[in-house]
Structure formats: C-alpha cells, structure tokens
Amino acid sequence: MLVDLLFNPWVIIFIAVSVVAGNIAALKYTANMKVGTMSKQQKDDIEKLKQLDAERQKQTNKNLKDKSPADGDSESGDE
Numbered sequence: 001m002l003v004d005l006l007f008n009p010w011v012i013i014f015i016a017v018s019v020v021a022g023n024i025a026a027l028k029y030t031a032n033m034k035v036g037t038m039s040k041q042q043k044d045d046i047e048k049l050k051q052l053d054a055e056r057q058k059q060t061n062k063n064l065k066d067k068s069p070a071d072g073d074s075e076s077g078d079e
Contacts, residue, residue: 005011038046
C-alpha cells in the first residue's frame with residue numbers, strides 16, 4: 001500500500017517540483033549576499049599577519065638548520 005503511494009506518478013512529480021522550487025529559492029537567496037568585501041582595517045590586519053608569519057617561518061628554518069647535524073659530521077660507530 002505504501003509502496004503504491006510512493007510510486008504514484010503524481011507523488012513523484014510533486015517531489016520533483018518541490019526540489020526544483022527549493023533549489024531556485026535557495027539560489028535567489030544566495031544571489032543577493034555580499035561575499036568577499038573587506039574593510040581597509042581587515043586588509044591591513046591580514047598583511048601584518050602575513051609579514052609576521054614570514055618572519056616566523058624564517059626564524060623556524062634558521063633554528064632547524066642550526067640544530068640539524070652537518071652531513072659529514074655523523075658518527076657511524078665503526079673504528
């Protein structure tokens with residue numbers, strides 16, 4: 001009985017129309033949204049963060065180079 005109702009052509013058409021109408025409504029809603037606009041202050045903050053990150057990466061790389069053993073200095077244990 002329930003399967004007959006679900007496979008009724010009118011029920012299938014109603015579900016398809018509902019999905020299409022819902023997608024169109026969602027597209028209309030999202031089309032009016034402002035996306036990606038940043039104020040001058042936010043852009044300045046991002047630039048400062050990029051500079052700080054670049055300085056931190058340089059310091060980290062320098063520390064890693066200082067701590068890593070040289071290629072020829074490793075001892076193999078053979079005497």
